[in-house]
Amino acid sequence: MEYSLICQNFYAISFIPVRNKLFVFCIMLSLWVYMLYYCVGYCSSVPSFIIDSPGGKIDNAEVDHRIQPRIQNGVQSDSGGPEPLMKTFSRDLLNNENEIDSRADDWDEMKGEQRSLEESAMSGYLNGSETKKLPQAIIIGVKKGGTRALLEFLRVHPDIRAVGAEPHFFDRNYDKGLEWYRDLMPKTVEGQITMEKTPSYFVTREVPARIHAMSSDTKLIVVVRDPVTRAISDYTQTRSKKPDIPSFESLTFRNRSAGLIDASWSAVQIGMYARHLERWLAFFPAAQLLFVSGERLISDPAGEMARVQDFLGLRRVVTDKHFHFNPAKGFPCLKRPESNSKPHCLGKTKGRTHPNIDPSVVQSLRDFYRPFNKKFYRMTGHDFGWD
């Protein structure tokens, strides 16, 4: 079809004077350049639903077929694996998960905001100042803390551009090099902050040193949530993919009658926040880390977003006008203040119904985490109120 259009155009052109031909040619050329730019810009800003699996083998069974993911080696959508401290856990049933969240359908209509970003990106393109940069701020954790919600709330801000998928650069793809990483980033103009989120970074031993080597100025954001609820959420995610796994209760204990918690199970281990934080503080000053309460991100999203925007040195653009609490979902959803369109909520993989857990097991976990939580409150100077 394109070919026949071109032929028709040339046929028409051959019958008009040279000056007119030149004029028509210029118009056509500008149209083609504009279309080419639009395609390139659109592709780079569309969130990629990309999955990674060990050894580069892609496990299609893990892919949620409600969306059509773009599959690319090494980068994946919302939090798959457990990102353990030790590479091999005997009972680590959370390993090698690949979860595709439903951002594709649920956040689709946020394209209005996306378009305004594209427009500002276009002006950057036209004056040649738009480039891909390494992230200046990273959401490093925690898995199931509310990291996707935070990233999507931040993406509303015109001074933030973030990669939609989880790059897993500093834990799984480090050997690909910084240029590979930079290339995943969206283009930004002067003054915009580049961001990514990979929740496994917080608990992966090598990551603090690697991020520090990239830039010791990187701002680090951690969304933390009650470690007991977080563990149950983590288990719920795994069970949604592997329904035959043992019960939460049996996985929790190394020896149930002795009340011995299995701290090597990643669902338990990730919640020992104080331990993980110690490794970060060996590389970064405390002021370079911001801890966002996963609970408050639900109950007071605008309040938490004010803290995050201040931390990033940004204007408070994302405010209570951007949120609408959806009682059916039990979560705040994003709305465009200037329009009457329906608010947009995260997909079905966020806010799954948790199984009922034996209250005595929940109590054992609370007792187990108490000293870690206390230490974490001391280290961060903030009581998150989990105990």
Ligand SMILES: Nc1ncnc2c1ncn2[C@@H]1O[C@H](COP(=O)(O)OS(=O)(=O)O)[C@@H](OP(=O)(O)O)[C@H]1O
């Ligand atoms: N606004 C909004 N909408 C939906 N869900 C929200 C929101 N804010 C926080 N949360 C909580 O985010 C939890 C998932 O956390 P993550 O996005 O960090 O998960 S992941 O690690 O990327 O898989 C998810 O956990 P579960 O409820 O256990 O599914 C939610 O409780």
